Amino acid sequence: MNDNNVSNHSRREFIASVSSVLGAISFMPQSSSAGIDFKVPVAKMTIKQVIDLILTTIPGAPFKETVDTIKSGDERQEVKGIVTTMFATADVIQRTAALGANFIIAHEPTFYNHRDETTWLDNDQVFQFKNDLLKKNGIVVWRFHDYWHTHRPDGVLMGVLTKLGWQNYYNAENPRMVVLPAMTLADVMKHAKKSLGIRQVRFIGDPKQQCKRIALMPGAAGGRSQIQALQAEKPDVLIVGEVAEWETAEYIRDAQSMKLPMSLIVLGHAESEEPGMEWLVSWLQPKVPDIKVTNVPSHYPFKEA
Amino acid sequence: MNDNNVSNHSRREFIASVSSVLGAISFMPQSSSAGIDFKVPVAKMTIKQVIDLILTTIPGAPFKETVDTIKSGDERQEVKGIVTTMFATADVIQRTAALGANFIIAHEPTFYNHRDETTWLDNDQVFQFKNDLLKKNGIVVWRFHDYWHTHRPDGVLMGVLTKLGWQNYYNAENPRMVVLPAMTLADVMKHAKKSLGIRQVRFIGDPKQQCKRIALMPGAAGGRSQIQALQAEKPDVLIVGEVAEWETAEYIRDAQSMKLPMSLIVLGHAESEEPGMEWLVSWLQPKVPDIKVTNVPSHYPFKEA
Secondary structure (H helix, E strand, O other), X not given: OOOOOOOHHHHHHHHHHHXXXXXXXXXXXXXXXXXXXXXXXXXOOEHHHHHHHHHOOOOOXXXXXXXXXEEEOOOOOEOOOEEEEOOOOHHHHHHHHHOOOOEEEEOOOOOOOOOOOOHHHOOOHHHHHHHHHHHHOOOEEEEOOHHHHHOOOOHHHHHHHXXXXXXXHOOOOOOOEEEEEEXXXXXXXXXXXXXXXOOOOEEEOOOOOEEEEEEEEOOOOOHHHHHHHHHHHOOXXXXXXXXXXXXXXXXXXXXXXXOOOOEEEEOOHHHHHHHHHHHHHHHHHHHOOOOXXXXXXXXXXXXXX | OOOOXXXXXXXXXXXXXXXXXXXXXXXXXXXXXXXXXOOOOOOOOEHHHHHHHHHOOOOOOOOOOOOOOEEEOOOOOEOOXXXXXXXXXXXXXXXXXXXXXXXXXXXXXXXXXXXXXXXXXXXXXXXXXXXXXXHHOOOEEEEOOHHHHHOOOOHHHHHHHXXXXXXXXXXXXXXXXXXXXXXXXXXXXXXXXXXXXOOOOEEEOOOOOXXXXXXXXXXXXOHHHHHHHHHHHOOOEEEEOOXXXXXXXXXXXXHHHOXXXXXEEEOOHHHHHHHHHHHHHHXXXXXXXXXXXXXXXXXXXXXXO
């Protein structure tokens, strides 16, 4: 609530945009950045109101069935600051508390399974540690997965495209396909690693293969979705976050055996979608100009040996 | 059927062991390796009879529900040679044909999904290529997954233990746990890479951590199974073939944040279980001494860049 450098213009937009969502707006005194005391209206928002504001932009929201639920904390509390991230890791939670924020918008599960079921974890020391850390710091975690992918453009995809510098190749008719000037598979990997800040990628294919038609599917869409994209698009290369090794990887291996020019690049799940949570900052910040929105990347957890 | 170097002893064992399974045994002429012609009884076996023979050793077999079904070909044909492998890749199929064999025992799916459903692949060019390759060469593929893991000892686990040189640490009471003289995580990785022939592993943890209690779960048991093993055993390190990055990897990452000495090594799915299909050769060959059994490894499909 303490960003004093917000222009009147964006503040007006903010109030206009939240007015349709919020039942009531309260006002609090605030100082200007020049130190001169005068009163400006600042809306206090609850975390729930931020979520509701986001949902007004998502086609078909709210969904009856979704994993995008509150994972911890009470969303009726006033929002003090927002952190976006791929995974609400213990480290991300601690960094959120250090920022004075109390609302984590995480793309992926908090408790190690897609539906964040926790009954099986009740007596688990790692679960308890994380849960205590959240409670102690009064932090609310909300998952923003199904909704963000449903947004048009898909927020994750647009984040990755933007970070790759490929945003001008976005095709609303067929978002997962990017058609670029031809470059070698080696150059695609080099570019992806450099622009996304990835230490190493895994791949199947010939580094010298010419690639022009790229299927870009950040995250782990599942073997069938990934293979159906390969069937439908016949791309030169499929770029994903993660695969099940017995599914997409084996399909590509057989495709290579029949000399199809169809390769696979695996970026790593966290690295492949964090740009979408970084892009969320630029998308969300103008909508809530009085609340500081920060991306705290969770990073790829593995090292290689 | 052409291994002439089989001892009378093992041949007798073979006939005794298959007699309980086979309805009838036929005889064919065969030459000795010294080139002197004389008649010895050699059982002709169908592929189905080999499978039935294997199943006599599996507790509770046959299972009502299992993915261990015939994936291609007619199992009533005479077996000419057996290949064991992790994945019946197009390359493995071609190498099987070159060996004159017609029966592939594969641990993992042939058609890119756990249940080997193929309706969705009917018009798929990669599926058709592989299917044609199997048919053209008259090769039968049978999956040996659920049964091999149910065998006591678990055939995959024992294969990996043996290749790691840790077979004497096998504990029938708690097979997934291996308790070794303490060594650093770095040394565990170095040893696993060298003995299993793996180019690179991925890990989460401190290479200097002392490891003594190792949970060894080759393959991709799934996040919940892997995490439940961590809960129950509290090992120093969990070694797996593959993880879903949003499940086990994140649990370990949070465990590390709370300073638990609990690390993770990911070997790669194919590399982690191929030793179990290699061990199958030494297990199966004495049971079918007249049939050549060969392991054709499918290897890890990825390269790194």
